[in-house]
Each structure stands twice: as C-alpha cells, then as structure tokens.
Amino acid sequence: MNRSGIITLLTDFGLSDAYVAMMKGVILSINRDAELIDITHSIRTGSVFQGAYILKEVFSCFPSGTVHVAVVDPGVGSNRRSIAVNAAGHFFTGPDNGIFWPVIEKYKDATIYELTENKFFLPQITSTFHGRDIFAPVAAHISLGLDIQKFGRVVSDPEKLEIPLPFKHENVLSGQIIRIDNFGNLITNITADALAGFLGNNEPVIHTGKIKIYGLNKIYSDRENGELLAIINSSNQLEIAVNMGKASDYIGKEPDDIIGTGVKVEKTG
Structure with a gap:
C-alpha cells in the first residue's frame, strides 16, 4: 500500500507541556518529509472512549x-500491549486499550x-511515555513505507471497548451524552437512522438533565439566540445545542458529570 506521507496525532496531552513536540521531533528525526497533522490533543484525560470516538x-x-x-494511555507502563x-x-x-476498537469492529479486513x-523503537523505553518512545518512531517508519508486518506478530484478540448503544423500551428511545464539543454542544449516541426509525412520522420530545426540547431543527438559526434546540449534526447523530450559546450550561450538571447523562426521546403525534 502506498503511503500518503501524512501522520496524524491524537492525544490527551494538551499543549501546555512539551510532550506533543517531543513526539513530533522523534517522527521528524526519522522522516524529515512527514506531514504532521494534529487531530486534537484535548481529549479528556484518560478518556479512551472519547479518543476512540473522535478517531x-x-x-x-x-x-x-x-x-x-x-x-x-492511562495504562502506560503496564502489561497492556502496543499495537499497529x-x-x-x-x-x-x-x-491496545480499546482506542482502535470502533475502527477494528467496523472494518472486518x-x-x-x-x-x-x-x-x-527509541533506544531507551521509559515506563511513562510510550507515545514518544514507541508509537512516534513506529509511525515514522510506517510512513516511510516499511511493511507493517515487520513490527511484530499478528494478534486476533484486540482489547474491546464497551460502546453504549441507544435502545427502545415501549414508547421511549433512550441514549446518552457521549461528548461535549468546544461549542458546548451535547452529542448523543442516538443516530439519525435510529431516531427516524423510532419516530416514524411523529415529532420528538427530548429530555436530558434539566433540558426539554420539542421538535427537531435543521439548522441552529431555526431558533432564536439563546434558545435550546435539537439537531442532527454532521456525523448524523442527535445533538443538543443552543443557538449562539452552550447547551452544556443548561443541563444542570458540572462539566465532568455530563458525559454519560441519559437522553430520552418520546414521540408525539
């Protein structure tokens, strides 16, 4: 397979420390022509699920x-495996902590x-920074065209990640908030298909925390500034938002407690 020359980086390291720069330095020391793209370094600390979802x-x-x-990598230095x-x-x-499980599960090849x-790897492997010592150099070698088979043996039991799915019970579709984006929008695990299949020709009433929303909008500006709304976002998932505001401020919970909050959809005639 041809290489694009691009290496993306996704971490929970933030940008106030030098960790990301060190990883980039290692990569460029091996492949000076690599094009490095930051997906994000603002994953919630230790949130493998959020990292897996965004990836x-x-x-x-x-x-x-x-x-x-x-x-x-909250398990760095433990007996968890390193994988490609x-x-x-x-x-x-x-x-190998589940961060790649959604990709592995979807693509059977x-x-x-x-x-x-x-x-x-780097000559010295620390117990606390495998991003620099193992994954950065491996990525650089792969980007140069090295056959991935040369890095180790094939395994068939990758670590799985429990992915919450929406479910129907009687006249209620239940899901949960799985992510808050930088705009304070609340992204749920309820897909557009699941919602459409549940609603049929009915309109939704959406509840989460202190929020109650009637109906579904197509664009944010369908509602007045500061008004709550529900929308299908660019990833085809139900999102709760506020036009020119942050829905995360309306739910009645501290930010760290919002992820996992239940979302219920009822249908009205």
Whole structure:
C-alpha cells in the first residue's frame, strides 16, 4: 500500500507541556518529509472512549495510506500491549486499550500487530511515555513505507471497548451524552437512522438533565439566540445545542458529570 506521507496525532496531552513536540521531533528525526497533522490533543484525560470516538469520526477524511497515532494511555507502563493496525487503507498505532476498537469492529479486513520488534523503537523505553518512545518512531517508519508486518506478530484478540448503544423500551428511545464539543454542544449516541426509525412520522420530545426540547431543527438559526434546540449534526447523530450559546450550561450538571447523562426521546403525534 502506498503511503500518503501524512501522520496524524491524537492525544490527551494538551499543549501546555512539551510532550506533543517531543513526539513530533522523534517522527521528524526519522522522516524529515512527514506531514504532521494534529487531530486534537484535548481529549479528556484518560478518556479512551472519547479518543476512540473522535478517531473513528475523523480518520476517513484523510487520504489512504495515512498513519494515525492515537495515545490516550492511562495504562502506560503496564502489561497492556502496543499495537499497529492496518484497516480501511489506513495505518494506526497506539496502546491496545480499546482506542482502535470502533475502527477494528467496523472494518472486518483489519489486521492487528503486536509491536515486539524494539529495533524500531527509541533506544531507551521509559515506563511513562510510550507515545514518544514507541508509537512516534513506529509511525515514522510506517510512513516511510516499511511493511507493517515487520513490527511484530499478528494478534486476533484486540482489547474491546464497551460502546453504549441507544435502545427502545415501549414508547421511549433512550441514549446518552457521549461528548461535549468546544461549542458546548451535547452529542448523543442516538443516530439519525435510529431516531427516524423510532419516530416514524411523529415529532420528538427530548429530555436530558434539566433540558426539554420539542421538535427537531435543521439548522441552529431555526431558533432564536439563546434558545435550546435539537439537531442532527454532521456525523448524523442527535445533538443538543443552543443557538449562539452552550447547551452544556443548561443541563444542570458540572462539566465532568455530563458525559454519560441519559437522553430520552418520546414521540408525539
């Protein structure tokens, strides 16, 4: 498979420290021509689920042959494996903690390799920074065209990630908030298809926390500034928003407590 020359980075490191710069420096020391793209470094600390969700949402926007480094690694230094994945014409490397599970589950052609050939790592491996010591150099070597099979053996038991799914009970469709974006929008795990299948020709009434919304809007400006609304977002998921405001301020919970909050949809004639 041809390489695009692009390496993306997704971490929970933030940008106030030098961790991301160190990873980039390692990559560029091996492949000076690599094009480095930051997906985000603002994943909630240790939130493998959020990292996995965003990676699955974003990676297919890049050309085939792109290498994606994803490091949300609360188990760094433990006996968790380091892996590389070849799936959907892309390459991935990071910890085997479920961060790649949504991609692996969706693309049945995925092949997973445990990274065991330490000649492709930095000479000294610390117990706290595998992003720099293992995943950055591996990504650089993959981007240069090295056969992914050379990094280690194929494994068939990658770590899975429990992904909450919406469910129907009587006349209620139940889901939960799985992400808050930078605009304070509340993204749910209820897909457009699930919502349409549940509603039929009916209108929804949506409840979460202190929020209650009647109906579904097509664009944010359908409502007045400061008004709550529900919309199907660009990822085809039900989103709760405020026109020119933050829905996260309306739910009646602290930001750290919002993820996982239940969302209920009822239908009205």
